[in-house]
Amino acid sequence: MIHKLLKRIAGLVLILVILSFFVFALLYIAPGDPAEKRLTSQGVAVTKQVLDAERARLGLFRPFLVRYGEWLFGVVRGDFGVSFKDDLPVAPKLFQGLQNTCLLAVSSLLMALLLSFGLSIASVLNKDGPADHLVRICAFVSNSLPNFLISVMLMYLLCIRLDLFPVIAAKGDLRGLVMPVLSLTIPMCGRFTRQMRAEFLDQMRSDYVTGMRGRGVRTRYILLNVVRNALGHIFTIVALQIGTLMGGSVVIETIFRWPGIGKLVMDAITARDYPVIMGFVVIMGTIYVVINQLSDIINHILDPRTAL
């Protein structure tokens, strides 16, 4: 067990190193060179001398691997380099944004989980009944909606037609959180409901449920067992959705001007501020990989038959 766990952690570190290498290499595929990008993003007129001086200052004449090593070493210590735009360190900005993003992401994740749990149970309980059909249709449709579309529709409906919420979230205003959370929740809820319903139905078909039914056990106790046995798979489903949630929060934060890490990275993309983009991918990648490994471990604890 401990041996396997260590192997897992080694694999995790390897994946993260590859991801960071990939991100660092991207900078070199990108058109133009970093010194030029830096100068243009600061609005300096680019001449040959200025460019060479900047290149020397940034250490661009040194070999690629040396620079990668230095950057990686910095990242491990929590130093993501300085922004091209204002020469301020990137790390505090990223972590500040991450806090806001977490607030948004965690609240929509919890809401989606609660909603889809209730809906999938209701749908399983009267399988092929009217409620089941309704839930399935809703889940199917919301699964097919891109989240930018939901947020635009919600804006139109709630802000303009009904005038219930402010369009742009003011800081500290909880009402501003409602629409971004809803736009993230709806498509996620659809996916969760579909997968949970399939999972519960799968459990309902197994022998132990037939046995319990035969012994005349009440439905609510059967459900308790079904939920307990499906828990491991539900963790996996949720962990895999975290990636989609991260991508979605970039879109939603940009629309609602929520000061999270997604908004930060979109601003950085427009300003060609590469250290921020690199830091964003490394942070999000780390969170995603760690969560998925954790879910595998939890899965193994919940159901020791699954291989770790």
Add this chain to the structure above:
Amino acid sequence: MKKKVIRIRIIIMTVLALLLVLVTTFADVFSPNDPYATSASAIRMAPCPAYPFGTDNLGRCVFARVLYGGRTTIAATFALVAVSFVIGTVIGMICGYYGGILDRVCMRVADILLSFPQMVVAIAVAGILGGGMKGAMIALGITMWVSFARLSRSHTFSLRNEAFIKAALFAGKSDPYIILVHILPNLLAPVLTNALTQIGTTMIGLSGLSFLGLGVVPPVAEWGSMISEARAYIQIAPWAVLFPSLATILTIIIFNYLGDAVINYREA
């Protein structure tokens, strides 16, 4: 009985999907106006006979732009799915057929790619490569081939030990011949089903990138970027947002439903 119902559903959805593809491919025939012609006298006009879906901020016909935008979105999606399908299936078949070190390396790469958050990587790649549909397609394609490769690999793996493959080997057929003639037709059905279910997700991804300004370059009509542009004046001209949104929703629903129905049909 159940199978018959699903078959009818599949036929209806296929007809609808084909209709969508046809209408958008021949957008120039169906479109009443030029999607790029701006008009100062027809800015943000409500839907009327001349402009069935109204006009946008520059006086461009929204109906024409929805049709042409569909062409951009659908063509890009199909191209991306097709390319990933071909690359993924070829890699998967070769890995599954030969096995060994090549197989292990490829599947390791696939595992690593799958462990990245796809949309995060896509946003970063598209952002760094700079605008353009090509950048967005590359960004999504990096991870897309993996599902095809894994699926076709596992099918090739089980097919490899079948008697008819052994017979072909003893008959002196070459490896490429066996792969193309005996293995490919046998794994086509599940892999094509996977391709069908990928269409909806890819469309969501591509239009999302366009919405962020990481897809098409502005004057080109595309649903995601149209919605993004028109969002600024949604209070004055809601139709400029509403119609491209409806088109996106309908298209994704049709393709997703088709994918679901085909899966159900194969399982039933």
